Amino acid sequence: MPLPRTVTLLGATGSIGSSTADLLRRDPARYAVEAVTAHRDAAALARLARELGARFAVVAWVMAAITGAASLAPTLAAAERGATVALANKECLVCAGALFMRRAAANGATVLPVDSEHNAIFQALSAGRREDIRRIVLTASGGPFRTLPADAIRRVTVEQALKHPTWSMGPKVTIDSATLMNKGLELIEAHHLFALAPDALDVLVHPQSIVHGLVEFRDGSVIAQLGSPDMRIPISHCLAWPVRMGTPAPRLNLAQIASLSFEEPDLTRFPALAIARQVLAAGGAAPTVLNSANEVAVHEFVSGRLGFCGIPALVEATLAAAPRRGATDEPGSVEEALHIDHIARGLAADLLPEIAAMAC
Amino acid sequence: MPLPRTVTLLGATGSIGSSTADLLRRDPARYAVEAVTAHRDAAALARLARELGARFAVVAWVMAAITGAASLAPTLAAAERGATVALANKECLVCAGALFMRRAAANGATVLPVDSEHNAIFQALSAGRREDIRRIVLTASGGPFRTLPADAIRRVTVEQALKHPTWSMGPKVTIDSATLMNKGLELIEAHHLFALAPDALDVLVHPQSIVHGLVEFRDGSVIAQLGSPDMRIPISHCLAWPVRMGTPAPRLNLAQIASLSFEEPDLTRFPALAIARQVLAAGGAAPTVLNSANEVAVHEFVSGRLGFCGIPALVEATLAAAPRRGATDEPGSVEEALHIDHIARGLAADLLPEIAAMAC
Numbered sequence: 169m170p171l172p173r174t175v176t177l178l179g180a181t182g183s184i185g186s187s188t189a190d191l192l193r194r195d196p197a198r199y200a201v202e203a204v205t206a207h208r209d210a211a212a213l214a215r216l217a218r219e220l221g222a223r224f225a226v227v228a229w230v231m232a233a234i235t236g237a238a239s240l241a242p243t244l245a246a247a248e249r250g251a252t253v254a255l256a257n258k259e260c261l262v263c264a265g266a267l268f269m270r271r272a273a274a275n276g277a278t279v280l281p282v283d284s285e286h287n288a289i290f291q292a293l294s295a296g297r298r299e300d301i302r303r304i305v306l307t308a309s310g311g312p313f314r315t316l317p318a319d320a321i322r323r324v325t326v327e328q329a330l331k332h333p334t335w336s337m338g339p340k341v342t343i344d345s346a347t348l349m350n351k352g353l354e355l356i357e358a359h360h361l362f363a364l365a366p367d368a369l370d371v372l373v374h375p376q377s378i379v380h381g382l383v384e385f386r387d388g389s390v391i392a393q394l395g396s397p398d399m400r401i402p403i404s405h406c407l408a409w410p411v412r413m414g415t416p417a418p419r420l421n422l423a424q425i426a427s428l429s430f431e432e433p434d435l436t437r438f439p440a441l442a443i444a445r446q447v448l449a450a451g452g453a454a455p456t457v458l459n460s461a462n463e464v465a466v467h468e469f470v471s472g473r474l475g476f477c478g479i480p481a482l483v484e485a486t487l488a489a490a491p492r493r494g495a496t497d498e499p500g501s502v503e504e505a506l507h508i509d510h511i512a513r514g515l516a517a518d519l520l521p522e523i524a525a526m527a528c
Numbered sequence: 529m530p531l532p533r534t535v536t537l538l539g540a541t542g543s544i545g546s547s548t549a550d551l552l553r554r555d556p557a558r559y560a561v562e563a564v565t566a567h568r569d570a571a572a573l574a575r576l577a578r579e580l581g582a583r584f585a586v587v588a589w590v591m592a593a594i595t596g597a598a599s600l601a602p603t604l605a606a607a608e609r610g611a612t613v614a615l616a617n618k619e620c621l622v623c624a625g626a627l628f629m630r631r632a633a634a635n636g637a638t639v640l641p642v643d644s645e646h647n648a649i650f651q652a653l654s655a656g657r658r659e660d661i662r663r664i665v666l667t668a669s670g671g672p673f674r675t676l677p678a679d680a681i682r683r684v685t686v687e688q689a690l691k692h693p694t695w696s697m698g699p700k701v702t703i704d705s706a707t708l709m710n711k712g713l714e715l716i717e718a719h720h721l722f723a724l725a726p727d728a729l730d731v732l733v734h735p736q737s738i739v740h741g742l743v744e745f746r747d748g749s750v751i752a753q754l755g756s757p758d759m760r761i762p763i764s765h766c767l768a769w770p771v772r773m774g775t776p777a778p779r780l781n782l783a784q785i786a787s788l789s790f791e792e793p794d795l796t797r798f799p800a801l802a803i804a805r806q807v808l809a810a811g812g813a814a815p816t817v818l819n820s821a822n823e824v825a826v827h828e829f830v831s832g833r834l835g836f837c838g839i840p841a842l843v844e845a846t847l848a849a850a851p852r853r854g855a856t857d858e859p860g861s862v863e864e865a866l867h868i869d870h871i872a873r874g875l876a877a878d879l880l881p882e883i884a885a886m887a888c
Contacts, residue, residue, distance in 0.1 A: 291749060294655045300772035302779075372782055382754070387768070388761040388777035389651060390754040394742070401748040408747065412660035417748035419662075422732060422790035430782035 172200040175407070176251075177222075178242055180204035181212045183338065184256040184282060187399045191407055191415065192220055199407070205242070240264060240502050247272040247279070254406035256282035258353050262459045264505040265360030266498055280406040281361055285354055287402035288381030288393035289362060295383070295391040304364060305382040306354050307374040308433060311346040314375060318437050324476035326469065343466045347479050348433060352444020353462075356455050359448055366448045371441065373431045378420065396420050440480040447487065453495040453508045454487060460512035461486035464520075474524045482523045486516045532560040535767070536611075537582075538602055540564035541572045543698065544616040544642060547759045551767055551775065552580055559767065565602070600624060600862050607632040607639070614766035616642035618713050622819045624865040625720030626858055640766040641721055645714055647762035648741030648753035649722060655743070655751040664724060665742040666714050667734040668793060671706040674735060678797050684836040686829065703826045707839050708793060712804020713822075716815050719808055726808045731801065733791045738780065756780050800840040807847065813855040813868045814847060820872035821846035824880075834884045842883045846876045 175192065179185050185206075192199045203224035206213040210227045217225035228242075239257045244264075246253050248271055255261070260268050272279050281287050285306040293301075312331050313321050329346040330339060344350035351371050358369050372382075380402075382392040395401045398417040407413065422428075435442040440462075447454040465482040468474040474482060490496075490512055499505035535552065539545050545566075552559045563584035566573040570587045577585035588602075599617045604624075606613050608631055615621065620628050632639050641647050645666040653661075672691050673681050689706040690699060704710035711731050718729050732742075740762075742752040755761045758777040767773065782788075795802040800822075807814040825842040828834035834842060850856075850872055859865035 291655050291751060295651050295751075295753075296772055374782075379752075382782075384780065385772050386774045387764045387772045388755050388758065388775050388779060389765060389772070390780050391651060391655075392752045392754055393655075394750040394752055395748050398748065404747045405749060412656055412745050412747045412749070415747045419748065420744065420750050422734075422742075423792045426789060426791065428788045428790075429786060430788075431786065432783045 170198075172198055173407075174200050174202050176203045176205075176246070177201065177220075178205050178239070178246075179207070179256070180216055181206040181209045184399060184403065185216075188403050188407070189216055189220060191400055191404050191413070194416070195413065196221070198413075240268075240505060244268060244271060244502060247277040248275050250275040250277050252278040252280060252409075254280045254282050254403070256403075258283070258357055259459060261357040261360045262353050263456045263509065264499050264502065265356065265455065267500060267502075267505070269360050269363070279361065280409055281357070282399075282402050282406050283354065283357070284377075284380045284395075284397070284399065284402045286358060286361055286381070287405055288379075288395075289358065289383060291393045291405065292381060292383040292391040293362070295389075296385045298363075300385045300387070301364070301368065302384045302386050303368045303370055304358060304362065305370045305372050305384065306351060306358060307372050307377070307379050307381060307430075308348060308351040309345065309377045310373040310375050310431075310433070311348060311438075313346055313437075314373065316437075321437055322475070322477045326472065329469070329476060339470055340463070340466055343469060343479070344462070347440040347476070348438040349440035349444060349462055349479070349483070351433070352441045352447075353459065355444055356448050356458075366445070369448070371433050373433050374428065376425060376428055378422075378425060378428055394420055394422075440483065443480055443484055443487070452498050453490065456499055456505055456508040457487055457490040457495055457512040458483060460509045461516045464513055464516035468520060468524070474520065478523050478526070481526065482516055482519060485519045485523055486512055489515050489519065530558075532558055533767075534560050534562050536563045536565075536606070537561065537580075538565050538599070538606075539567070539616070540576050541566040541569045544759060544763065545576075548763050548767070549576055549580060551760055551764050551773070554776070555773065556581070558773075600628075600865060604628060604631060604862060607637040608635050610635040610637050612638040612640060612769075614640045614642050614763070616763075618643070618717055619819060621717040621720045622713050623816045623869065624859050624862065625716065625815065627860060627862075627865070629720050629723075639721065640769055641717070642759075642762050642766050643714065643717070644737075644740045644755075644757070644759065644762050646718060646721055646741070647765055648739075649718065649743060651753045651765065652741060652743040652751040653722070655749075656745045658723075660745045660747070661724070661728065662744045662746050663728045663730055664718060664722065665730045665732050665744065666711060666718060667732050667737070667739050667741060667790075668708060668711040669705065669737045670733040670735050670791075670793070671708060671798075673706055673797075674733065676797075681797055682835070682837045686832065689829070689836060699830055700823070700826055703829060703839070704822070707800040707836070708798040709800035709804060709822055709839070709843070711793070712801045712807075713819065715804055716808050716818075726805070729808070731793050733793050734788065736785060736788055738782075738785060738788055754780055754782075800843065803840055803844055803847070812858050813850065816859055816865055816868040817847055817850045817855055817872040818843060820869045821876045824873055824876035828880060828884070834880065838883050838886070841886065842876055842879060845879045845883055846872055849875050849879065 201220040201222040204222045205226040377397045384390045396418040400417045404415045447458045461483040465479040495508045495511045561580040561582040564582045565586040737757045744750045756778040760777045764775045807818045821843040825839040855868045855871045
């Protein structure tokens with residue numbers, strides 16, 4: 169019987185945290201839960217800590233609603249301890265990816281991606297050497313407006329945007345999924361996680377969300393990871409890695425699903441993805457600015473102060489203005505990332521009235 | 529610059545041989561061709577030998593048309609030398625799989641599957657340990673009669689059966705593909721190649737032949753290999769293994785293909801697959817008998833002496849009668865395999881008139 173693996177769960181009461189707890193609960197002999205943290209829900213955290221036998225439960229009251237920046241410091245600390253970090257949030261890699269991966273490498277930390285698309289790529293990469301990779305492809309559900317004409321997308325309401333066809337997620341990710349910004353952020357993550365050049369990263373729309381990611385090798389072989397859309401699959405992969413554990417996730421039944429479809433993303437109707445690709449190519453402070461401006465834009469859209477097509481417009485305007493406020497270089501520290509974040513949020517707030525007033 | 533890899537090509541003028549030669553020709557510095565062999569076409573073999581700079585060219589005139597048995601001895605000899613054997617024919621594994629894999633293991637030989645489905649599984653297996661495998665799935669195009677009603681299948685002509693929707697292959701494999709016996713033989717191969725129990729092996733009909741094989745792990749992850757239907761992809765995988773080489777195979781464009789479909793195989797309309805599954809479970813001499821009886825049946829069908837539905841009927845009758853002629857035990861040597869083959873062929877010939885006269 170091997171020693172139990174010590175687990176610390178940051179953000180334990182969220183959706184990914186709950187799925188993780190579900191898996192830990194099923195195999196208490198194998199996992200020793202050291203600490204659980206949550207941002208707000210102290211009662212749920214206490215319940216979870218008792219249930220999982222956690223030694224510590226920490227409620228981190230974060231003053232500003234900086235989801236991204238809030239996660240950056242503790243995750244970076246884990247990487248600096250040389251831990252195996254199963255990364256479920258985008259912000260570490262989008263806001264400070266180079267910094268994070270550099271510190272992780274320097275301290276011998278292993279970074280495992282929890283996100284279904286990146287986890288799929290991580291799994292598929294085991295079939296070959298990185299020199300033999302031609303490109304990797306992240307799949308996208310296409311969101312609820314995949315088939316909507318451009319003029320209808322302009323009139324999309326908050327209620328419509330909050331309905332995701334496949335995954336049940338928080339409002340921020342759901343809106344990002346509707347604009348396809350989500351996939352843009354994931355491209356930036358993939359760039360850092362897998363140390364691949366922007367032109368080796370692609371997106372393919374796949375509405376059924378069964379094929380989560382693909383790796384194309386130079387010989388023409390494409391290795392893909394498929395699975396029922398159940399986050400316990402990629403989470404379990406990280407928990408048990410480098411081996412695998414049983415999960416209660418529904419088994420994939422391709423004959424029942426009958427058909428998997430694929431199409432190129434439409435960058436005209438979904439400009440957020442095009443913006444993210446430009447940001448990925450530009451590098452420097454742009455990814456951090458993109459992330460912050462998008463957080464502001466989505467918040468303003470959900471609050472009813474910005475139209476759906478105002479989201480990419482506000483992000484684009486913020487990106488254009490950020491260099492003049494000094495946000496040009498890639499952040500070399502958490503403080504620098506927070507500083508760029510601060511500049512970008514200020515700019516986005518300043519630009520909001522003008523963009524909100526524009527007809528897209 | 530690493531030393532060139534020494535290659536001996538058995539069956540160099542066939543379809544797989546030609547595709548292999550195409551790849552070798554592109555990278556002459558990397559591969560030193562030791563010998564090429566063919567069964568009949570001496571002129572083509574001589575041309576190929578000069579082109580590839582082969583040291584030896586051998587025409588093996590095989591008296592009986594025992595494709596399977598003909599390949600058994602030289603392939604087994606290669607395995608016994610401890611070579612890396614890229615296996616493109618089914619017969620070694622179907623007729624004498626346990627023997628072949630045992631000898632290969634004892635002599636430190638590496639067996640690489642060239643067949644697109646098995647090569648796909650081989651690639652996908654790198655994503656996990658064998659203890660974590662739930663099952664593997666071989667895909668089948670479904671053949672030209674996939675959507676044909678049962679009564680129409682009964683009246684299928686040789687011309688209709690020789691038209692394969694995706695792959696261009698020899699008549700034997702094309703007919704096997706139309707009866708789905710091909711997939712049954714591949715299940716038996718997979719059982720030996722991957723040392724998996726019959727209930728961990730499945731078949732899924734996938735008409736586009738883009739997903740070649742899938743491995744389902746216990747956590748719910750499914751790893752698949754996809755690619756354009758071009759044999760140079762799996763061949764190159766074997767040639768370059770454990771690394772990968774560039775190939776001129778068309779790149780997979782899923783957006784252009786647009787849709788991949790999947791369905792369960794229909795064992796009522798395609799009884800050959802059901803027979804093969806029973807044979808796989810039975811073991812002993814049954815797989816060898818199956819292979820020989822099927823070779824006879826296909827030959828008789830192509831010659832116009834047996835109806836399409838007579839193929840599985842003749843195989844089934846031969847399997848039922850074989851134990852009474854002493855064909856019961858798994859062959860422990862090439863000689864024993866040849867002996868079972870001989871019994872089965874004799875039996876099939878004896879049973880032919882009766883089966884051919886039956887209305888299916």
